[in-house]
Amino acid sequence: MAEVAPELRRVLDGDAPPTGLSESDLLELHRRMVLLRTYDERSVVYHRQGRIGTYAIFWNHEAIQVGATYPLGDDDWIFPSYRESAIGLVRGMPAETILQWWRGHPSGWWSPADWNIASICVPIATHVPHAAGLAWGKQLRGEDAVAMAFFGDGATSEGAFHEGVNFAAVMNAPAVFVCNNNGWAISTPVEAQTRAETLADKAVGYGIPGIRVDGLDVLAVYEAAREAVERARAGGGPTLIEAVHYRVAPHATADDPSAYIDLARVEEERARECLGRYEAFLMRLGILTSEHAASVRSDAEAVLRAGIAAAEAEAPPDASLLFQHAYVDPPPNMRNG
Numbered sequence: 001m002a003e004v005a006p007e008l009r010r011v012l013d014g015d016a017p018p019t020g021l022s023e024s025d026l027l028e029l030h031r032r033m034v035l036l037r038t039y040d041e042r043s044v045v046y047h048r049q050g051r052i053g054t055y056a057i058f059w060n061h062e063a064i065q066v067g068a069t070y071p072l073g074d075d076d077w078i079f080p081s082y083r084e085s086a087i088g089l090v091r092g093m094p095a096e097t098i099l100q101w102w103r104g105h106p107s108g109w110w111s112p113a114d115w116n117i118a119s120i121c122v123p124i125a126t127h128v129p130h131a132a133g134l135a136w137g138k139q140l141r142g143e144d145a146v147a148m149a150f151f152g153d154g155a156t157s158e159g160a161f162h163e164g165v166n167f168a169a170v171m172n173a174p175a176v177f178v179c180n181n182n183g184w185a186i187s188t189p190v191e192a193q194t195r196a197e198t199l200a201d202k203a204v205g206y207g208i209p210g211i212r213v214d215g216l217d218v219l220a221v222y223e224a225a226r227e228a229v230e231r232a233r234a235g236g237g238p239t240l241i242e243a244v245h246y247r248v249a250p251h252a253t254a255d256d257p258s259a260y261i262d263l264a265r266v267e268e269e270r271a272r273e274c275l276g277r278y279e280a281f282l283m284r285l286g287i288l289t290s291e292h293a294a295s296v297r298s299d300a301e302a303v304l305r306a307g308i309a310a311a312e313a314e315a316p317p318d319a320s321l322l323f324q325h326a327y328v329d330p331p332p333n334m335r336n337g
C-alpha cells in the first residue's frame, strides 16, 4: 500500500544524528558539503571572469545532493540534472572534469560507466526513464545496484517523469527518485506547477512510498534516502523523496530573479542556509571545531584552484569534433576545401 508521510522530516533541530552514523561519517558529510559549496561559489566567479560558460547555480542544494548520495555504494548509479552537475565530486571525480563540461570541452564528457554517474541531463526529466530502465536492467541481471535520479519540482509536470516513475513502480525496479523542490522552475512557482498539495503525494498514484524532508537538513535527507535505498535493494521497489526548500540563488548565471522573486523571502531563506545549519549542529555536539571547518574549506579551495588550472592548461578541442557523430557523409558545405 502506497503511503506518503505528511510531515516534513527534520533531524538537525534535535540533538542526535541518525543511528549508524559515526563521527567520521558526520565529518565526511560536512567535507562533501563544503566541497560542493566551494565548487559552486568558485564557479560563479569563474563564469564572471569568462572562464566557464553559463552555469546552473546550486548554492543551498548541497544538503540534498550530499545527504541523498551518502547511502549509495560505488556500484549504485546516479542520474544528475544540470542542478547536480558537480555530484561526481562526492565520488572523487576531478573538479577539472566538471569544469570542462561547463567550458564546453570534450574532456568534460566523462564515460558514465567509469563513475556509475550518467551524463548531466539538461532536458527536463528525460533521465527519469533512463534511471528506471537502468534499475530494471540491474534487477534482471541479478545485480543489487540501485539507481538514484535527481530532478526538480518543474520536472514533475513532464511526461518523462510520469513514464519513468510509473515504469519503475510497475517493474518494482530498485530506483530512488529525488525531487529537489526548490519552489521554482526558472520563473514558474511550484503553485503554478501542480494542484497537488505536495509533490510527494504523486507517489500514491504510482503505488509507491513518498517521503517529504526538509531539503536544508542533510541528515533528514540522508535518513530518508537510506530507507529508500535499503528498500530498493531488498526488492521493495522505488521511492519518491521530495526535498523541500526555496531557491535563493538565480536559476542560472543568465537569470535575474529580481524580476519575479520575493527578495525579502530570499534573504530570510539565505539566513537558514544548509551548510551553516549543519556546522552549527556539529559544533553543538562537539564534533566540529572552527579550526577543522577552516581547514576543510581551505582544502576545498585548493581543489578548485588546481581544477581550474588543469582545465585551462588543456589544449582547446578540435572544432571538427562538433560534426564527428553528426554525419556519415557531411554535406558539401561542411566539407573542407
Ligand SMILES: Cc1ncc(C[n+]2csc(CCOP(=O)(O)OP(=O)(O)O)c2C)c(N)n1
Residues within 6 Å of the ligand: 083, 122, 123, 124, 151, 152, 153, 154, 155, 156, 180, 182, 184, 185, 186, 251
Ligand atoms: C524538456 C525541457 N523543457 C524546457 C527546458 C527549459 N528549462 C530549463 S531549466 C527549466 C526549469 C526546471 O525547473 P525544475 O524542474 O524545478 O528544476 P530546477 O531548475 O529548479 O532545479 C526549464 C523549463 C528544458 N531544459 N527541457
Ligand SMILES: [Mg+2]
Residues within 6 Å of the ligand: 152, 153, 154, 180, 181, 182, 183, 184, 185, 186
Ligand atoms: Mg525547481
